[in-house]
Amino acid sequence: MTDFNYHDIDDVIHSRIRTAIMAVLISVDEAEFTFIREKINATDGNLSVHLKKLEEHNYISVKKEFVDRKPVTRYKITEVGRKAFEDYIKKLESIIKR
Secondary structure, eight states: OTTOOGGGSOTTTOSHHHHHHHHHHHTSSOEEHHHHHHHHTOOHHHHHHHHHHHHHTTSEEEEEEEETTEEEEEEEEOHHHHHHHHHHHHHHHHHHTO
16 A cells, blocks of 8 residues: 555545535436435535535536526536546545555
8 A cells, every 4th residue: 555645535525525415416417406405414504515615616517596486506517526526436446445
């Protein structure tokens, strides 16, 4: 394990909630805030903070609109986010397979 370097792990993705968000979004075309919240069992405030961080790094995109006068927020993984998540998983797999 001489080449193990934990600094290579993506700090943006490497949190339980952000990893869960990325895992949900990589498996769907897009997802509403409420869907993500229910899937990962997070509070609104906590989820919002983590979604914002992923958005700031261009890992996800956000689309806000009104449906029947109610706000609906949808999230989608970007190509940058998809690559970052795939690289993150590969890095974890390489650590485990040692």
